[in-house]
Amino acid sequence: MRKVKLLLTFTLAIVSIFFLVGCNILDGLVKDNGGETPLSQILNRNTSSDDTVAVITNPEQGEQTVKLYFADKNGELLIEESRTIPKTLSLARETVNQWLLGPSGATDSYPVVNPQTTLKDIAIKNGIAIVDLSKEFLQPYSNVAAETALYGLVNTLTQFATVEIVTIRVEGQEIKTYRSLSTDNLRYRADIVGYSAGSSVDKTNKPIEAADESSVDNADSHNDSSTADSATASPSAINLFGS
Incomplete structure (x- = not known):
């Protein structure tokens, strides 16, 4: 019985590690694409403000x-x-x-x-x-x-x-x-x-x-x-x- 509990605990730990690593990888991909997705919001990580493109408008001709x-x-x-x-x-x-x-x-x-x-x-x-x-x-x-x-x-x-x-x-x-x-x-x-x-x-x-x-x-x-x-x-x- 003790062996079963240890095996179950070990298995849950391995799954948790893979889950966290996978999320970090996905979030890195999201940031590389220069956008903001629900995944990055969940992890409270916003894309850099440097990715913002300013819109330049020409003044109306007089x-x-x-x-x-x-x-x-x-x-x-x-x-x-x-x-x-x-x-x-x-x-x-x-x-x-x-x-x-x-x-x-x-x-x-x-x-x-x-x-x-x-x-x-x-x-x-x-x-x-x-x-x-x-x-x-x-x-x-x-x-x-x-x-x-x-x-x-x-x-x-x-x-x-x-x-x-x-x-x-x-x-x-x-x-x-x-x-x-x-x-x-x-x-x-x-x-x-x-x-x-x-x-x-x-x-x-x-x-x-x-x-x-x-x-x-x-x-x-x-x-x-x-x-x-x-x-x-x-x-x-x-x-x-x-x-």
Whole structure:
């Protein structure tokens, strides 16, 4: 009888040892897999916090509302349209590209230049915006007057705090006239603006900062006309790049 008890005790001890060893092995496998299971919870062993993978989210891209100037149905006055575009380091460049795309269609305004016109380059320096456009810019479009087309571009660019004067190039060559109109000292003109279309126009006239585009021959600072006086002032009275 004593031998039977000893044998039973020995057998239970062996079974207990194998059970505990097996649990430790299984729990080690669980930890190697980087997860947490009921087994590890029972044994009060949690996986390492180093296994946690952080989730990185990108911030939402901001937006900017700009003003684009198009023609009225008679092609004689400018219609101001507000458009919201993604913020970009090249805000002036994107604004001109949006202007070349034409009106949104939600307003009673019309394109002022040939839709095939493309922006080749743009630079802003010392208050002067130098814009290089394709040859289609010189072509009359629909019933739009030359003055309306020219100042559609000028007024669109001079909304920026860093632009007082606009100089225009076509296919890399500076033009002195645009369909018989002088292109010297092109500044914002309020008298040619008919009305504002769209309810999102910024009524405060807060200056918008445009990125300093460094191309177009580094903006050719030979345009000394930036210091010339003009009877019609631009709404952008602040020059962040100095004179």
